[in-house]
Amino acid sequence: MEQAQRSERPLLNRRLAEFGTTIFAEMSALAVRTGSINLGQGFPDTDGPAEIVEAAVRALREGRGNQYPPGPGVPELRTAIAEHQQRRYGLSYDPDTEVLVTAGATEAIAASLLALLEPGDEVVALEPYYDSYAACIAMAGATRVPVTLRPGEGSFRLDLDELRAAVTDRTRLILLNTPHNPTGTVLTREELSAVAELACERGLLVVTDEVYEHLVFDEAEHIPLATFPGMRERTVTIGSAGKTYSFTGWKVGWVTASPELTSAVRSAKQYLTYVSAGPFQYAVAEALRLPDSYYDGFRADMRARRELLAGGLEEAGFKVFRPAGTYFITTDIRPLGETDGFAFCRALPERCGVVAIPNAVFYDHREQGAPFVRFAFCKRTGVLEEAASRLKTLGA
Ligand SMILES: *Cc1c(COP(=O)(O)O)cnc(C)c1O
Numbered sequence: 001m002e003q004a005q006r007s008e009r010p011l012l013n014r015r016l017a018e019f020g021t022t023i024f025a026e027m028s029a030l031a032v033r034t035g036s037i038n039l040g041q042g043f044p045d046t047d048g049p050a051e052i053v054e055a056a057v058r059a060l061r062e063g064r065g066n067q068y069p070p071g072p073g074v075p076e077l078r079t080a081i082a083e084h085q086q087r088r089y090g091l092s093y094d095p096d097t098e099v100l101v102t103a104g105a106t107e108a109i110a111a112s113l114l115a116l117l118e119p120g121d122e123v124v125a126l127e128p129y130y131d132s133y134a135a136c137i138a139m140a141g142a143t144r145v146p147v148t149l150r151p152g153e154g155s156f157r158l159d160l161d162e163l164r165a166a167v168t169d170r171t172r173l174i175l176l177n178t179p180h181n182p183t184g185t186v187l188t189r190e191e192l193s194a195v196a197e198l199a200c201e202r203g204l205l206v207v208t209d210e211v212y213e214h215l216v217f218d219e220a221e222h223i224p225l226a227t228f229p230g231m232r233e234r235t236v237t238i239g240s241a242g243k244t245y246s247f248t249g250w251k252v253g254w255v256t257a258s259p260e261l262t263s264a265v266r267s268a269k270q271y272l273t274y275v276s277a278g279p280f281q282y283a284v285a286e287a288l289r290l291p292d293s294y295y296d297g298f299r300a301d302m303r304a305r306r307e308l309l310a311g312g313l314e315e316a317g318f319k320v321f322r323p324a325g326t327y328f329i330t331t332d333i334r335p336l337g338e339t340d341g342f343a344f345c346r347a348l349p350e351r352c353g354v355v356a357i358p359n360a361v362f363y364d365h366r367e368q369g370a371p372f373v374r375f376a377f378c379k380r381t382g383v384l385e386e387a388a389s390r391l392k393t394l395g396a
Contacts, residue, residue, distance in 0.1 A: 015138045022131060023361045027345065034349040037379075037387045039309075040357045042181070042327060044378040048246035049287070049294065056250075056283035065278025071270055073101025073254070073281060080285040081239070081254050088213075089224050091232070097259040100266050103276035104251035105211045105240035107269065110136045112207045112236050112255065113175075115268035117142040121172035126158065128362030128369055130181055130209065137175075145171070146364045149183055151372075155321055156183035156330070160194045167198065173205040174198075176225060179212035182359055182374040183330050184323020186220040196228035205261070206231070211240040211253070212326045214295050217303045220324035226256070233258045236265060241284040243327075244298075246378075250280040302327055302377070305384055309377040312388025317395050318373075327378040330359060334371050336394065341373045352390045 010017065024041050031038040047053065059065055065074060072078065078095035085091040093099055102108040109132055117123065119141030125133050127146035137144045147166045149156035176195065178187040187195075199206050208225045216222045226235040240253035255265050310320045310329055319332035338344045341358030349355055359372035377384060 015141065016135065019135045023357060027355050027357060030349050031355040034353065036349040036353045036355045037383060038355045039375040039379065039387060040355045042376045042378060043248045044246040045380055045383065046246065049290065052245060052283050052287045055286040056279055059279035059282040064282050069275050069278045069281060071275060072266060077101055077281040077285040080288040081256065084288045085256055089227055091224065091226055093256045098256060098262050100255040100262050100269060101281060102253045102255060102269055103273045104242060105209060105238050105253040106132055107272055108238040108253045108255045109133065109209060111265045111269040111272055113137055113140045115264045116205055117172055120170065122168060122170040123173055123175050124166045124171055125175040126177060126180065127364060128182055128359050130177060131362065133175055148365060148368050149185060155324065156185045158187065158191050160191065164198055167202050171202065171204060173207055176206055176208040178210065179216055179222060179325025181212065181326050182328050182362055184321060184326050184328055186216055186222060186325040189223055192223055192225055193228060196225060196231050199234060200230040205234050207236045207238065209238045211238065211243050213239065214244045214298065215302060215327060216325040217299065217306065218324065222325065236261050241287060245287045250277055252277050252280050252284045305377045305381065308381065308384045309375060309388065312391055313375065316391040327376055329375045329377060331373050331375065332371050333373055339371055341370055345373060352393050354387050354390050
């Protein structure tokens with residue numbers, strides 16, 4: 001009897017039941033099966049700087065980080081992170097008490113939410129959202145309250161009235177992401193300032209995912225939320241080496257925050273991975289000290305790729321939201337006579353040998369995301385050219 005009841009109960013718990021499998025697995029499998037170009041998942045197809053690879057090899061050979069590194073991260077990396085925040089943004093953080101190294105931004109997000117939320121708390125998050133946010137909010141037993149970014153002329157924008165209206169007495173924190181994946185929106189000084197005022201007025205914490213801080217184009221500027229008045233003490237800022245240095249497999253991320261917040265996040269982090277990526281931490285410390293020319297070159301290079309793919313998508317008939325940041329392009333498929341991004345993405349590999357991701361997967365209000373499809377442009381020029389020429393056959 002008891003046995004039978006047990007086996008009827010689903011294996012995956014209720015908190016995670018809605019997150020069974022990711023669209024990325026399905027689409028990547030489809031890419032392999034059909035021999036398609038995979039512009040679905042956002043990882044570069046070339047590695048970062050050779051000297052940083054050498055730094056990792058040296059650390060491995062010299063036995064630095066081959067055994068458990070210190071829980072908060074190796075001092076060399078924590079110091080380099082603090083220097084980076086100071087040099088770039090004029091933010092000063094104590095490497096010993098205000099910096100925490102994590103297993104990528106993914107663990108920083110998980111540890112922050114698990115540490116700071118009680119069951120029943122509400123989290124206001126921008127929609128569409130990075131997929132791990134919803135799952136981590138659920139694992140913390142909290143409730144997500146999405147605020148939808150609205151498509152305007154050339155970009156998706158945050159409606160500040162909707163943001164204010166989303167905050168209730170149960171709201172514990174705002175989960176922000178700028179530059180924003182998947183829309184490519186970079187929040188402006190005015191928008192960030194309004195978020196900051198709201199957080200201060202309502203006594204909210206903010207967890208801000210800034211992993212694309214170095215990937216901003218043209219006139220767009222990345223301004224860390226922690227630089228706004230009253231925000232340093234209530235903001236957990238998350239960064240990562242994966243996107244900035246093109247080493248997504250190394251999984252080195254970090255948190256900068258007040259001593260109290262850092263200590264809280266560390267409490268959760270120590271029971272998730274405890275520590276990670278020992279030798280890579282030393283290499284990332286060197287990467288953070290790369291000269292400005294590296295960042296300028298990286299941005300210029302990615303901007304050229306953005307132009308290549310955006311041009312191809314426009315020629316193929318998509319409406320393109322040219323991203324101000326990140327390495328994703330969100331498109332509207334309605335000019336192609338399509339309305340359902342899921343159906344479109346499932347058919348695209350057969351139709352022209354390209355894989356993309358339906359933005360609807362990043363929405364609670366799926367209908368809001370239905371006509372939008374995301375393409376990654378962090379791929380070699382030749383790959384993007386081939387993808388563009390394949391996409392052009394769509395209209396035919
Ligand atoms: C890629 C990505 C992450 C994950 O970063 P890792 O350092 O690889 O864990 C987090 N947030 C956003 C918005 C991302 O696009």
